[in-house]
Amino acid sequence: MAKQVVRRRGQRQVEDVKGNRGPADLDVLQSLVTEMLLALGEKPGRNGLLKTPERVAKAFAFMTQGYHRDIDHLLNGALFPIEYDEMVIVKDIDFFSMCEHHLLPFYGRVHVGYLPNKKVVGLSKIPRIVDVFARRLQVQERLTVQIAETLKSKLNAHGVGVVVEARHLCMMMRGVEKQNTIAVSSSMLGVFRSQPQTRVEFLKLIRRGSVSDSD
Ligand SMILES: [Zn+2]
Numbered sequence: 159m160a161k162q163v164v165r166r167r168g169q170r171q172v173e174d175v176k177g178n179r180g181p182a183d184l185d186v187l188q189s190l191v192t193e194m195l196l197a198l199g200e201k202p203g204r205n206g207l208l209k210t211p212e213r214v215a216k217a218f219a220f221m222t223q224g225y226h227r228d229i230d231h232l233l234n235g236a237l238f239p240i241e242y243d244e245m246v247i248v249k250d251i252d253f254f255s256m257c258e259h260h261l262l263p264f265y266g267r268v269h270v271g272y273l274p275n276k277k278v279v280g281l282s283k284i285p286r287i288v289d290v291f292a293r294r295l296q297v298q299e300r301l302t303v304q305i306a307e308t309l310k311s312k313l314n315a316h317g318v319g320v321v322v323e324a325r326h327l328c329m330m331m332r333g334v335e336k337q338n339t340i341a342v343s344s345s346m347l348g349v350f351r352s353q354p355q356t357r358v359e360f361l362k363l364i365r366r367g368s369v370s371d372s373d
Contacts, residue, residue, distance in 0.1 A: 181226055187215035221256055224293030232290065233312055236280040243316075245356070247271040248284045249364045257328050258295035266324030266340070269364035272309055273316040273349055273356065279309075298324050298343050306345035317348030319360040 191211035195202040202211065249269040257264050268288050291304045306320040321344045330337050349356045 182215070182219035182222060184212075184215045184219060187218060188212055191215060220293075221254070222294055224290045227290040227293075229287065229290060229308055229312065232286055233279065233283060236283045237313070238278050238280070239276060240274065240278050241276070242274055242278065245271055245273055245360065245363070246278060246281075247360070247363050248281055251285045251288050253288050253292040253322075253324075255292040255294070255296045255298075255301060255324075257326060258297060260328040260332075261295070262327040262331070264296075264298060264324045264326040264328070264341075266322065268305065269319075269321045269323075270305065270309065271319040271350070271360040271364065272313060273318075275314050275316050277313055277315075279313055284309075298322055298326075298341055302343040302345045306347050310347045315348065317346075317350035317353075317356060319347075319350040319357065320345045321361070321364060 188211040191214045192202045195207060195210065200207060202208075247270070249267075251268040251270065252265075253268055254263055254265040256262070270284050270288075287308060288305055291301050291308075302320050302322045305322075306318045309315060309320075310318045321342065323340050323342050325340060329335075329339060329341075346357055350360060351357070
């Protein structure tokens with residue numbers, strides 16, 4: 159059965175001549191979940207598990223939908239010319255992502271700042287950009303860099319800063335089993351990297367009330 163599943167998946171990938179991944183294949187996912195349940199020693203036919211393969215397939219398709227979102231489409235009509243050269247900050251953006259090493263969630267908050275260069279983006283688009291990259295199999299460091307580089311290039315901003323604070327279930331439920339550990343990653347581009355005072359201002363502005371604050 160496993161071979162059959164793998165072969166079907168291979169065929170679909172070959173069909174895609176543009177090299178784009180199509181939407182998640184729910185049928186393949188479902189049969190793989192059934193096999194996983196069997197491999198775990200479960201009985202996929204028992205009552206509580208009857209619809210589990212379908213539910214898990216749909217959940218994974220949702221949680222990885224970012225692969226199929228197009229940033230340019232998302233930003234279409236949401237970039238505005240403006241003479242404004244102060245820092246723009248959107249902080250405490252909740253996100254949920256999936257660690258690519260264990261397929262377990264990691265989640266937390268993203269803080270974004272940028273220094274505009276004659277162009278700003280509608281504020282509501284920033285959390286949506288975060289989702290595009292969070293809803294994939296990820297590592298926190300890459301998620302951080304992808305958000306920063308996307309904003310830098312699409313806005314042609316003088317600088318961008320992104321800080322991600324996250325809890326990883328693969329650390330909390332297994333491995334080191336540290337429940338209160340928060341992993342922090344940052345990406346500083348342009349003047350956020352070259353000018354210490356810009357970086358310090360950004361970090362000070364996102365600091366107040368952030369999830370890692372003890373007070
Ligand atoms: Zn992990």
